[in-house]
Amino acid sequence: MNLKELSAILGLSPTTVSRALNGYPEVSEATRRRVLAEAKRQNYHPDTRAKRLATGRAMTIGHILPVSKEHEMVNPIFADFLAGAGEVYAGAGYDLSLAVVRDEDEAEAYRDLARRGTVDGVVLHGPKLDDPRIPLLRELGLPFVVHGRSTDAEGDYNWVDVDNRRAFARAARHLLDLGHRRIALINGLADMDFALRRLFGFSDALAERSLPVEDRWTAHGEMTETYGYETVRGMLEAHDPPTAFLVASIIPALGARRAIHDMGLRIGDEVSVVIHDDALSYFRNEGTPPVYTAVRSSVRKAGRLCADLLLQSIAEPNRAPDHILLEAELSLGQSSGPAPRLFRQRKSR
Amino acid sequence: MNLKELSAILGLSPTTVSRALNGYPEVSEATRRRVLAEAKRQNYHPDTRAKRLATGRAMTIGHILPVSKEHEMVNPIFADFLAGAGEVYAGAGYDLSLAVVRDEDEAEAYRDLARRGTVDGVVLHGPKLDDPRIPLLRELGLPFVVHGRSTDAEGDYNWVDVDNRRAFARAARHLLDLGHRRIALINGLADMDFALRRLFGFSDALAERSLPVEDRWTAHGEMTETYGYETVRGMLEAHDPPTAFLVASIIPALGARRAIHDMGLRIGDEVSVVIHDDALSYFRNEGTPPVYTAVRSSVRKAGRLCADLLLQSIAEPNRAPDHILLEAELSLGQSSGPAPRLFRQRKSR
DNA sequence: CACGTCATTCAAAGCGCTTTGGACGCAACG
DNA sequence: CGTTGCGTCCAAAGCGCTTTGAATGACGTG
Known part of the structure; x- marks a missing residue:
């Protein structure tokens, strides 16, 4: 028919x-x-195909899932983000096209999308400092919105981001208020923009109390469980271990928990942990109080907002770029408590 | 141009x-x-749009990401599966279209895909017992391959699955060989086909030793961290706790670990845990020996195989359905050990 | 009553590609 | 020398929709 x-x-x-x-x-x-x-x-x-040809619109939004080469790592927040964005697309009659691409081929993938006309716009994930993809997309004339921001990227563009700096300052202050002075930051990869902002926030809070940021207590890495385990374990085994950890995602925090237990220490008592919680659907930080003290911001909600913004800017191509800055709320959980009174002694393996 | x-x-x-x-x-x-x-x-x-209209082929594969209504839960293995499948699509010049759909709208979503002609085939995720989507897709004439199988579904169809029954029998035998007699199964949702097969495998192994499957030691639920925590905690608090847990995914296993620690017990020593490991990229079960004793099968590889099979059956529409049965290997880790000699006493909270 | 206006409908020309059904020239063949 | 066959190439007809420009008729107006 x-x-x-x-x-x-x-x-x-x-x-x-x-x-x-x-x-x-x-x-x-x-x-x-x-x-x-x-x-x-x-x-x-x-027929969608005919409609697309006749109107010249693809009625499709592109997402590029970059797979890091070394670890074949897929960003664990991706699925929840897509679930949020996908809801919005479905409501607006848009399809979602997902391209799985190796890190190094990402620029070419965007070029290809623009050329073939398969998408009307894209969402840019995981922006790095001064991310080259932003000028590229602008040059290609492809509407886009960035999930996150890119420090130093010139020009204005659409973005949706959490106020990471403020969130991490808040989290660090919470630990400082509890009396912690030896606080470690278990951060994401150093070239990610969000990681820098989180470091700034952490450092802001320490500076307010005239404390320095110690290199040995600042880790950067791909946010896996193993990464959390190994870095926390390494720090705890040193002769002057931190009493608190600020962990950039719930996933390395699980590794942190394992390390702390393996060292025979108790979380929330002997060692405090505060996390950034993306509210992943399979890792609800639940309970009364919740398992982890956390600054929380739903990545799924971010997905919805990104999608909304993108559809808007496709509808009105001449609109000025817009920005949405989300606040992360601090919620107290079981994983943070007063700094131990006595300077904790090192325990053996 | x-x-x-x-x-x-x-x-x-x-x-x-x-x-x-x-x-x-x-x-x-x-x-x-x-x-x-x-x-x-x-x-x-x-121009892709024109090409699609002229050839009548969409050069696109559809994946439906069902979001469970109650918990807004997204299957955590989804991203890794897509990463695997996406690689294959990219190599073959196919796009990947992802539809995010509420559980209850899934049938309509398939109808819609077939009608609008936006995809040449689909991958069916998370098959349930006698899954109605299988006859539906057949009726729609849409080529498909199932990731998993559906017990009782009549007729033949393409599938790629792990031999879950064998894997879980193997895992259970390992625990039995270590002397465990009180073994709990922390399974997935009861209506999922894989969960039934895993239960069968578990039960096969117990039957070989003339042991019954105890209802109180058999849990079914959505595989979140919280689910793992709560069920394991509940079982450990009972007057006759299990000495070993067979856990269907690494995610509830993290909850299990937390519960075991909260009870003041040691993993691999006082309590054994064996998991099914999907080899998720952000939860590498690494270390020497690995953290968890596991029956392992890479979901990413399954993604690649599903994609291959689907593209083949699109290329040759009259080919007989094909099946790929993957073996999960048992790898010994730190989380399993001999059953405690003395019948363990209940410890207080 | 002639005319402009408006609401409603339609024929036909795209959109950019593929594919059918020749056309043309040349070599080989009987 | 006419025919056949082959290798190359092309004109034109789609694919199923949207959209431009025009036609038609009804209606109100001077």
Whole structure:
């Protein structure tokens, strides 16, 4: 059943039927109703391919899932982000096209998307400092919104980001208020923009109390469970271990927990942990109080907001870039407590 | 730059240029070379939309990401699976279209995909017992491959699955060999096909030693960290706790670990844990020996195989359905050890 | 009553590609 | 020398939709 057949049945021209279905005003209400009724009866659904060619719009948003070369690592927050964005796309009649690409081929992948006209816009994930993808997308003329921001990237662009600096300052202050003075930051990869902002926030809070940021207590790495385990374990085994850890995601925090237990220490008592919680659906930080003290911001919500913003800027191409800055709230959980009174002694393995 | 312009530049008809570019034989080698060279020089790339309309093929594979209603839960293995499948699609010139859909709308989503012609085939995720989506897809005439299998679903269909029954029997035997007699199964949702097979495998191994499957030691649920924590904690608090846990995924196993520690018990010593490991990229079960004793099977590899199989069956529509059964290997880790000699006493909270 | 206006409808021309059904020239063949 | 066959190439007809420009008729107006 295609448009031609349907209009033949109705005794109307394809023009009128098309307009009736797409809500154009130059068709009488009576005819519109008749058309809609018949379309439903015939179970007519316009062919997407033809529609796309005729309108020149792909009605599709592109997401590029970069896979890091060394570890074949997939960003664990990706699925939840997509779940949020996907909801919005579905509601607006858009499809979501996902391209899995090796890190180093990412620029070419964007070029390809723009050229082939398969997408009307893209979401840029995991921005780095001065990210080259931003000028690239601008040059390609492809509407985009960045999940995160890119320090030093010139020019304005759409973004949705958490106030990471403020969140981490808040988290660090919480630990400082509890009396901790030896605080470690278990951060993400150093070239990620969010990691820098988190470091700044951490450092802001320490500076307020005139404390220095110690290199040995600042780790950067891909946020896996193993990374959390190894760095925390390493720090705890040193002769002057931290009493608190600020961990950039719940996943390395799980490794941190394992390390702390393996060292025979108790979380929230002998060692405090505060995390950034992306509210991943399979890692709800639940309980009363929640398992982890956390600065929380739902990545799924960020997905929804990114999608909204992108669809808007596709609808109005000349709109000025917009920004959404999300606040992360601190919620107290079981994993943080007062700094131990006595300077904790090193325990053996 | 489109085909018409390109052929004008070359002084050839669009027909010939199209054939030259698509490798048809009825064009001389000299012309083909000339066309290819000019296409590259002009940076010509055919418009995907037009190509799709003209060929009637979408050159796209659909994946439906169902979001469970109650917990807004996204399957954590999804991202890694897509990373594997996506690699294959990219290599074959296919796009990947992802639809985020509420559980209850899934059937309609498949209908929609088939009707609108946006995809050439789909991958079916998370099959349940006698899954209605299988006859539906068959009726829609949409090529598909199932990641997993569906017990009782009539008729043959493409699938890629792990031998869950064998894997769980093997895992349970390992625990039995270590002397455990009180073994709990922390399984996935009861209506998932894989969960049933795992239960069968578990039960096979117990039956070999004439042990019954105890209901109180068999849990079914959505595989979150919290689920692992709560069920394991509940079982450990009972008056006759299990000495070993067989956990269906690394994620509830993290909760299990937390519960065991909260009870003041040591993993691999006082309590053994064996997991099914999907080899998620952000949860590498690493170390020497690895953290968890596990039956392992890479979900990413499954993604690649599903994609391969699907592309094959799209290429040859009349091919008989094919099946790939993956073996999960047991790898010994730190989390399992001999059953405690003395019947362990209950410890207080 | 002639005319402009408006609402409603339609024919036809795209969108950029593929593919069918020749056309043309040349070599080989009887 | 006419025919056949082959290698190359092309014109034109789609694919199923949207959209431009025009036609038609009804209506109100001077």
